[in-house]
Each structure stands twice: as C-alpha cells, then as structure tokens.
Amino acid sequence: MLAAWIAIVAILGWVVDQRLVISSDLRLFMPSPRTPQERLILEEIGEGPASRMLLLAISGADPQAAAATSRALAAALRTNSEFRLVANGDAGLENVPDSLLAYRYLLSPTLDHDRFDAPFLHAQLEERVRDLASPAAGFLEPWLPRDPTLELLKLAESWQPSRQPQLLYDVWFDAAGKDALLVAETRAAGFDPQGQRKAADALQGAFASVRTDPALKLEASGPGTFSVLMQERTQREVQWIGSFDTLGIVILLILAYRSLPMLVLGLLPLVSAAVAGLAAVGMLFGSVHGITLGFGFTLIGVAQDYPIHLFSHQHRGVDPRASARALWPTLATGVASTCIAYLAFLFSGVHGLAQLSVFTVVGLAVAGLTTRFLLPHLVPAGTRNAADSRLLGRMWNAIAGLPRPRWLGVAIAAACVGFLWLSPEPLWQDNLGGLTPVPTALLERDAALRKELGAPDIRHMLVIEGGDAQTVLSQAAALDPQLESLVARGVLDGFDQPARYLPTQAIQERRSAALPAPPQLQAALTEALRTTPFKPGVFAPFLADVERARQLPALQPADLAGTPLEARVGSMLLERQGHWTGLVTLTGVKDPAALAQVAEGTAGVTLLDLRQASEDLVAHQRERILWCLAAAAVLLVIVVFVALRDASRVGRVLAPMALTTLVVLALLHAAGVPLSLFHLIALVLAAGLGLDYALFFEHAADDPAEQRRTLHAVIVCSLSTLMVFALLSLSTLPVLQAIGVTVAAGVVSNFVLALLLTRKPQRAADGR
Amino acid sequence: MAALALATPTLNAAELDLDALLARLARPAPDTTTFVEVRYSSLLETPIVVSGRLEHRQDGSLVRRVEWPYEEVTELQGENVSVERAGAKPRRFSLERAPELRGMLASFGALLKGDRAMLDRYFVVAAQGTEAHWTITLSPRDAKLKRHLAAIVVNGGGDRPRCFTLEEPDHDESLMALGIEAPADLPQPLERQPLKAWCVQAPGH
Numbered sequence: 023m024l025a026a027w028i029a030i031v032a033i034l035g036w037v038v039d040q041r042l043v044i045s046s047d048l049r050l051f052m053p054s055p056r057t058p059q060e061r062l063i064l065e066e067i068g069e070g071p072a073s074r075m076l077l078l079a080i081s082g083a084d085p086q087a088a089a090a091t092s093r094a095l096a097a098a099l100r101t102n103s104e105f106r107l108v109a110n111g112d113a114g115l116e117n118v119p120d121s122l123l124a125y126r127y128l129l130s131p132t133l134d135h136d137r138f139d140a141p142f143l144h145a146q147l148e149e150r151v152r153d154l155a156s157p158a159a160g161f162l163e164p165w166l167p168r169d170p171t172l173e174l175l176k177l178a179e180s181w182q183p184s185r186q187p188q189l190l191y192d193v194w195f196d197a198a199g200k201d202a203l204l205v206a207e208t209r210a211a212g213f214d215p216q217g218q219r220k221a222a223d224a225l226q227g228a229f230a231s232v233r234t235d236p237a238l239k240l241e242a243s244g245p246g247t248f249s250v251l252m253q254e255r256t257q258r259e260v261q262w263i264g265s266f267d268t269l270g271i272v273i274l275l276i277l278a279y280r281s282l283p284m285l286v287l288g289l290l291p292l293v294s295a296a297v298a299g300l301a302a303v304g305m306l307f308g309s310v311h312g313i314t315l316g317f318g319f320t321l322i323g324v325a326q327d328y329p330i331h332l333f334s335h336q337h338r339g340v341d342p343r344a345s346a347r348a349l350w351p352t353l354a355t356g357v358a359s360t361c362i363a364y365l366a367f368l369f370s371g372v373h374g375l376a377q378l379s380v381f382t383v384v385g386l387a388v389a390g391l392t393t394r395f396l397l398p399h400l401v402p403a404g405t406r407n408a409a410d411s412r413l414l415g416r417m418w419n420a421i422a423g424l425p426r427p428r429w430l431g432v433a434i435a436a437a438c439v440g441f442l443w444l445s446p447e448p449l450w451q452d453n454l455g456g457l458t459p460v461p462t463a464l465l466e467r468d469a470a471l472r473k474e475l476g477a478p479d480i481r482h483m484l485v486i487e488g489g490d491a492q493t494v495l496s497q498a499a500a501l502d503p504q505l506e507s508l509v510a511r512g513v514l515d516g517f518d519q520p521a522r523y524l525p526t527q528a529i530q531e532r533r534s535a536a537l538p539a540p541p542q543l544q545a546a547l548t549e550a551l552r553t554t555p556f557k558p559g560v561f562a563p564f565l566a567d568v569e570r571a572r573q574l575p576a577l578q579p580a581d582l583a584g585t586p587l588e589a590r591v592g593s594m595l596l597e598r599q600g601h602w603t604g605l606v607t608l609t610g611v612k613d614p615a616a617l618a619q620v621a622e623g624t625a626g627v628t629l630l631d632l633r634q635a636s637e638d639l640v641a642h643q644r645e646r647i648l649w650c651l652a653a654a655a656v657l658l659v660i661v662v663f664v665a666l667r668d669a670s671r672v673g674r675v676l677a678p679m680a681l682t683t684l685v686v687l688a689l690l691h692a693a694g695v696p697l698s699l700f701h702l703i704a705l706v707l708a709a710g711l712g713l714d715y716a717l718f719f720e721h722a723a724d725d726p727a728e729q730r731r732t733l734h735a736v737i738v739c740s741l742s743t744l745m746v747f748a749l750l751s752l753s754t755l756p757v758l759q760a761i762g763v764t765v766a767a768g769v770v771s772n773f774v775l776a777l778l779l780t781r782k783p784q785r786a787a788d789g790r
Numbered sequence: 791m792a793a794l795a796l797a798t799p800t801l802n803a804a805e806l807d808l809d810a811l812l813a814r815l816a817r818p819a820p821d822t823t824t825f826v827e828v829r830y831s832s833l834l835e836t837p838i839v840v841s842g843r844l845e846h847r848q849d850g851s852l853v854r855r856v857e858w859p860y861e862e863v864t865e866l867q868g869e870n871v872s873v874e875r876a877g878a879k880p881r882r883f884s885l886e887r888a889p890e891l892r893g894m895l896a897s898f899g900a901l902l903k904g905d906r907a908m909l910d911r912y913f914v915v916a917a918q919g920t921e922a923h924w925t926i927t928l929s930p931r932d933a934k935l936k937r938h939l940a941a942i943v944v945n946g947g948g949d950r951p952r953c954f955t956l957e958e959p960d961h962d963e964s965l966m967a968l969g970i971e972a973p974a975d976l977p978q979p980l981e982r983q984p985l986k987a988w989c990v991q992a993p994g995h
Binding site for chain 1: 889890
C-alpha cells in the first residue's frame with residue numbers, strides 16, 4: 023500500500039510538473055478591476071507606456087564609440103520583436119518610411135498659418151539658397167527637389183521630445199557628455215517579470231553583438247528591470263529557505279521519533295498535500311503565481327502537524343488505527359476550521375488570494391485525510407511512547423503548577439484593543455511600493471536617468487475619454503495651449519499627447535484643402551523662382567508630391583501600423599470595446615493641483631494619480647476581505663461549537679487564538695510595521711494553528727499520559743512551524759518577511775496561551 | 791640632359807617643400823582671415839557667392855561669419871555645428887550628419903597646425919608645383935568620407951594658402967578664396983575654369 027501511495031503521488035507530481043505554468047505577474051495580487059476606470063488604472067500601472075520603458079545608458083569608452091554603439095544598438099533593437107519603440111535622439115530623416123513621407127503636408131502645421139503662394143515660396147527658396155551655401159548643405163541638398171519648404175525636417179524635429187538630453191554625435195548624451203542614453207519600450211508589461219526577463223536577455227544579446235569595444239557597458243533601469251530583479255531575488259530566497267526548511271524538518275522528525283521509517287511516513291502526507299494543491303490550482307486557474315507557490319510550501323509547517331499528532335499519540339499496545347480514530351474528531355475540527363478561514367479568501371476578489379485559498383484548502387484537506395485514513399495502516403505498531411519521557415513529565419507538572427489568574431487573559435485583550443484603537447499611526451499600509459522594495463542605489467540611479475532623459479512621470483497622467491478616436495484627438499489638441507502655458511510657467515517640464523503626431527481628421531482635411539491645385543502651384547512656383555538662381559524644373563518632384571498629398575485621405579490611427587509612429591501613438595491612444603481613451607503623459611510634474619484645474623476645465627479629461635488610485639483600490643478591497651474574514655470567524659465558532667458542544671470548552675479553545683491575534687497585531691503595530699494583505703494571510707494561518715493546539719490540549723483533558731503525549735506533539739508541531747517561519751522572517755523581501763514574522767510570533771504566542779488557557783483550572787496542586 | 795638635371799632638383803624641391811611648406815603654413819590660434827566663398831550646385835544655374843571672415847579660436851573651435859550678402863554665423867565646436875541666420879532658428883547638427891564638413895575641418899585643422907601626420911591619417915596627400923605656386927591635393931582614405939567628398943584642393947603661394955576647394959562626387963563644388971575681401975576682387979564672371987586658373991596662379995595673401 024505504501025508503494026501504491028508513493029506511486030500515485032509520483033505520477034501526479036510528474037503530471038503537474040509537466041503542465042504547470044508559473045506566473046509572476048504581481049497584479050494577480052491586486053484587486054480585480056470592476057469599472058473601466060479601475061481597469062485603466064491597473065493596466066496603466068502594469069502596461070502603460072511609462073511602466074514599459076527601459077532607460078539605457080552606454081558608458082565606458084570615448085563618446086564617439088559610445089555614440090556609434092548607441093546607433094547600432096537602436097537599429098538592432100528596432101528589428102527585435104521584444105521592443106516596440108527605441109529612441110536615442112537620432113532624428114535621421116532616413117528613418118521616416120515613404121508612406122508617412124507622402125503625408126508630410128497634412129501632418130506638418132505649416133499650412134495652418136501659411137499658404138503655398140508666390141511670396142511664401144519665394145521666401146522659402148531664398149532661405150534654401152542660403153542653406154546651400156551653409157555647412158548644412160550636405161544633408162539638405164538631396165531633399166530640396168522634393169521638399170523645398172523642409173516639412174520633413176520640421177516633422178522630425180517636432181517628433182523629438184520637447185525636453186531632450188544634449189545631442190553629441192547626433193545621439194543623446196548625459197549632461198556630462200560621457201554616457202550615451204537611450205529609451206526602449208518593451209512589448210511585455212512592466213509587471214510581468216517573465217516577459218521583462220526575455221526583453222532583458224534580448225537587450226544584452228543585441229548589445230553584445232553591436233559592441234565594438236569590450237570596455238563598453240550597458241546599464242538598464244526601469245520598472246521592468248526592477249521586477250526581474252525582485253523575481254530573481256524571490257526565487258533565490260525561496261530556494262534557500264526551502265532547502266533549510268526541509269533539512270530542519272528532517273532533523274526535527276528524527277530527533278522526535280528516532281526512526282527513519284517514521285520520517286518517511288511523516289513526510290508523505292505533506293508531499294501529497296503539496297502535489298494535490300498544485301494540481302487543483304493548475305486545473306482551476308491554469309497557472310500558479312510564484313508567491314502562492316512560495317507560500318504554499320511553507321504549509322510544510324502546518325500540514326506537518328497532522329502526522330506529528332498521530333505519531334506522538336502512538337504508543338505500545340494501541341493499534342494505530344484506533345489511535346487515529348480517537349484523534350480524528352479533534353484533527354477534523356482543526357482541519358475544517360483552518361480551511362474555513364482560507365475559504366474566505368476565495369471570495370476576496372483578488373485573483374492571487376483565490377489561488378492561495380484553493381491551494382491551502384486542498385492541501386490541508388489531503389494532508390488531514392491521508393493522515394487519518396492511509397497513514398495508520400502504515401505506521402509500525404510498537405513505537406516509543408512519548409508519555410514515558412520523564413522530561414516531559416517534569417515539564418508538564420511545572421506548567422500545570424503555573425499560576426493562571428483568570429483576569430490575565432482579559433487584561434491582555436483589553437490592553438491590545440486599547441492600544442490599537444487609540445494609536446494615531448495608520449494601521450494599514452496601502453502603498454504597493456512597500457511590497458517590493460528596490461535597493462536605494464538603484465532607485466536613485468533610475469531617478470537620475472529619468473531626469474536626464476525627460477522620461478514620463480509614472481505617477482501622473484491626464485486621461486481623455488471619448489466615443490471615437492477623433493473626439494479624443496481633438497480634446498487632446500485642445501489641451502495643447504493650456505499645457506504649453508503650464509510648461510512656460512515652470513509647473514511642468516514637458517508633456518506628450520497623441521494629437522502631436524496624428525492631427526485630427528478635420529485638421530488634416532483643412533490642410534489638404536489649403537494645398538493649391540497643380541496649375542496654381544506651378545504658377546506660384548514659377549513666380550517664386552524668378553529672382554533665385556535655381557534651375558527651372560528642379561522642383562518637379564515637389565509639384566508631384568503636393569498633388570499626391572491633395573489626393574490622400576486623412577491618416578487614421580489604423581494607418582500607422584508598421585511605421586515608427588505606430589508604437590508612439592498606440593501607447594497614447596487606446597481602444598477598448600468601442601470606447602477610446604487618450605493619455606497625455608507628463609514629465610516633471612511639480613504642481614498636480616494646476617494640472618487638476620486644467621483637467622476640470624475640459625470635458626472628458628481627468629487627472630489620474632496612479633498612486634492615489636491604487637491605494638484607494640487596495641483599501642477598498644481590504645474592507646471586503648475583512649468582511650469575508652468576519653463571516654469566516656462566525657462560521658468557525660459554529661463549527662467548533664458543533665464539535666465540542668460545550669460553551670465553556672468552546673471558550674477555552676477559542677481564547678488563545680483570539681488573544682494571539684490581538685497580541686500579534688498590537689506587537690506589529692508597536693514595532694511600527696504597517697500591515698498589508700500578507701500580514702492578514704499570516705494572521706489567519708497563525709489563528710488556524712492556535713486553534714489546532716488548543717483543540718488538542720483541550721482534548722487531552724485529565725489523562726496524564728495523554729497530556730504528556732499531547733505536549734510532545736504540540737512541542738514538535740510548534741517547533742517545526744516556528745523553524746519554517748522564523749527562516750522566512752529572515753528574508754529581505756517584505757512579503758516573505760511579513761508572513762514569517764507574523765506567523766512566528768503567532769506560533770509562540772499560541773503555544774504559550776494554549777498551554778495556559780485551555781486546561782480547566784485545577785483546584786488542587788496535584789495535576790498527576 | 792640638362793633638362794633632366796633641372797627636373798630632378800625641382801622634384802626633390804617639391805617633395806621637401808611639403809613638410810617645410812606645411813611648417814610654414816602653420817598659424818597659431820587665434821587667427822582671423824577674410825574669405826569669399828563660391829558654391830556651385832547642380833540645383834543652381836549660377837553659383838552662390840558669400841563673403842565674410844573665418845576665425846580660428848584659442849580653444850580649437852572655428853567660427854565662419856558670413857557678412858555679405860546676408861548675415862550668418864556658423865560655429866564648429868568639437869562635434870557640434872550650429873548655423874544661425876538672422877531671423878531664423880539656429881540649425882544644430884553634429885558632424886556625423888555632414889561628413890564632408892568633417893573632412894574639411896580635418897584638413898583645415900591640420901594645415902593650421904602644420905600637422906603632416908594628421909593629414910596623412912585622413913587623406914592621401916599629393917603635392918605639385920613650386921614654392922611660389924603650389925597645389926596640395928587631398929584625397930580621402932575613408933570610404934564613407936569618399937561618398938561625400940571627392941577631394942580637397944589647396945592652392946597657394948609662398949607660405950600662404952590662397953584657395954581651398956571642396957570637390958564633391960556629383961561635381962558640386964565649394965571654393966573658398968582666403969584673404970580676399972570682396973567678390974569683385976575675383977576674376978569675373980565667376981566660372982569654374984577661370985577661377986581655378988586664378989587660384990593656381992595668384993600669389994599667396
């Protein structure tokens with residue numbers, strides 16, 4: 023039977039391994055959006071242009087080599103599917119494809135205030151003559167026959183950001199003139215570490231292939247880089263914690279039971295639980311999030327309890343099956359109550375938490391059931407009797423002799439509640455940034471690069487809503503003058519909006535109508551050429567191009583596909599189910615209130631503060647989770663009542679758990695730790711454990727041998743749990759640390775309180 | 791026989807002339823020269839003529855001031871070029887976009903410093919003529935530069951350069967006459983052959 027069990031687990035494990043997809047998108051742990059506004063917020067946080075932007079710096083050799091590498095790298099990245107947009111300051115006219123070239127008269131603002139009549143053309147041609155005599159003649163001369171008014175040059179210049187880093191060798195350099203700077207927008211969302219990892223690898227590969235000097239180094243910074251770093255760190259930490267945990271459990275079990283077969287048997291329910299949990303999550307959700315996986319494996323400390331209880335209560339002369347049957351009611355109550363608590367998370371509306379809940383419930387249920395029904399058949403009868411240990415006997419008597427004033431529990435509870443109620447500090451942490459900290463040095467470097475490059479603000483943006491693309495574009499264009507005045511006042515460093523690249527259809531048609539028909543243009547040109555030294559007929563390509571532009575239909579967002587403008591406009595003009603949204607990205611916001619005023623003055627425009635909005639989302643969701651937990655608590659009390667059927671017993675069993683929760687909350691708050699979702703998860707876990715210990719101590723009642731065996735069991739349980747979570751609390755990642763510290767504190771407190779509070783108060787000092 | 795005897799010393803003299811000539815041509819900064827520039831282009835029927843001053847500054851930058859028939863200032867500082875005309879936005883670009891300019895600067899700089907090694911690095915150098923009337927022809931070595939610049943021809947006499955001509959592959963040409971104040975001082979009409987002949991024959995300024 024043992025063989026069969028192991029075989030089933032192995033096969034299931036293999037199947038799970040084949041089909042398991044591990045996701046690391048942190049947005050799974052953020053509230054699910056319900057309104058379009060919320061959806062936009064979450065998408066912007068993870069997928070918006072600012073979050074996809076990687077800031078790159080090439081350094082290490084002389085500037086000319088760095089510039090050449092910058093150009094080569096930009097060219098290589100543009101052909102790479104991982105990147106949508108690459109900018110390095112190179113405003114080369116050669117980069118504009120022919121399809122857009124034809125549209126230059128409709129895209130350029132020249133026709134808004136000038137006409138292609140003889141005086142205008144004459145002035146332009148005079149300037150071109152002078153250009154030919156100037157050093158700029160080299161690159162201007164080839165374009166003159168087609169584009170004597172230099173519309174293309176005007177467009178290329180307007181497509182550069184309004185606030186550029188300095189140009190050296192025609193590419194961006196930092197203020198010191200040593201590092202070449204580039205900006206690359208990834209295809210993968212900012213919060214998707216797998217996708218960002220692929221992009222980072224592609225980046226390094228491209229750099230290695232274009233690098234001319236081995237001394238050149240590439241530095242990348244941005245939300246994507248940070249999420250990859252954090253994922254690597256999480257993986258490393260979970261790995262070493264996991265290995266130490268396993269080692270520790272093995273040692274502990276050997277010490278406790280002095281038997282290798284027991285060790286193997288003890289680990290079986292645990293492994294089955296893990297595999298079953300993974301299979302369930304994989305089937306229901308398709309993928310498992312890394313945090314769920316990491317947390318799930320710390321169930322080592324919890325599911326381990328069930329076999330430990332069985333083993334510790336095992337002694338010579340009693341059939342393991344009977345022992346299991348006797349233990350079952352208590353064990354079942356423990357499993358059921360923990361599962362109920364975790365079921366609350368299923369309804370929380372947070373995807374990642376739902377995964378966690380399924381994993382935990384299935385895992386614990388499987389561990390409990392295998393302990394009850396499968397393990398007893400395999401445990402060798404005739405093992406050490408924990409009750410025989412003299413050490414335990416002495417410990418138990420010492421504990422029984424401790425004074426247990428009734429009022430102590432109430433006093434502690436009152437003190438904690440009072441402290442939490444009256445404390446001026448906020449209890450909860452809403453800032454998502456606190457969950458994944460990045461080393462300060464990296465953050466500072468990112469801020470410096472962001473400032474040099476004028477990269478858009480991640481936090482603030484203006485959102486324009488409309489029924490179709492043209493409405494949104496015209497609203498965006500209407501914002502231009504107001505935003506320009508804000509820039510002039512110094513409130514804003516710069517901004518970017520889609521209408522800058524793609525004028526509205528109305529404007530394009532107006533410009534097209536302003537273009538003269540061929541006969542008029544020919545006449546104007548002939549007149550304009552009169553006092554210039556240009557040869558006649560030189561501008562025939564110009565006449566052809568203007569006529570072609572006159573016939574063109576207005577450029578629509580869909581027409582930009584395959585051109586350099588596609589990514590740029592596409593990230594600022596979004597369509598979602600027939601509803602269009604425009605984004606105005608902002609740089610160097612110094613006074614959000616002024617921007618809010620601008621937004622209020624225009625219909626359909628709102629200022630989005632991503633940080634504020636996300637914090638509101640989190641706070642809102644937390645309320646919902648707390649209500650779910652409250653419902654679960656009520657359910658829990660009912661279940662325990664049904665199991666024990668005695669109000670005072672129920673009271674004694676629930677007291678340690680309730681008190682522990684309050685004490686841990688107070689301790690964390692006193693230590694200045696703001697509470698997050700993960701603290702909540704950990705508190706629920708600790709409460710579940712406390713209930714377990716209390717139930718078992720209560721069950722042991724007055725039989726001294728049982729008491730000692732229970733003590734042995736609970737000591738081993740709590741030590742194993744404590745070890746796992748204490749290791750976790752050593753992690754440098756706040757998520758893992760939060761869970762570790764909370765559960766470790768909870769275990770200690772639960773152990774002590776369960777010991778002290780569950781036994782009926784004894785009058786005599788005999789306890790024997 | 792006598793002709794041969796006469797020819798050899800002249801050839802040798804021309805060879806030696808180049809290094810010595812370059813040494814004599816060197817001008818310490820700061821230095822200002824007047825110039826008249828005639829530019830021929832395939833787009834134009836008649837050449838454009840401008841005159842002004844060329845300034846070679848202490849920090850190595852070059853300033854080309856056009857004073858007639860309009861005003862324009864071009865500053866070449868390191869890799870960056872800035873062209874500014876009255877009433878228009880300055881046009882800024884880097885030498886990467888104008889390789890022929892880089893070639894011109896390299897030759898100009900080398901001549902101002904008397905640096906033969908620098909000339910050799912960028913150009914194949916050929917010298918002809920006598921000490922009174924010499925011609926240095928510079929052909930670019932770099933393939934990329936060759937696409938924009940066919941040759942640079944420097945004419946002069948004694949220890950002064952007279953003409954600086956940039957010849958482009960498509961027969962466009964830019965001829966700068968140094969030390970000349972006004973276009974009227976040049977042989978009229980301003981056609982290529984007469985001007986070239988004048989450059990070869992005229993004394994140094």
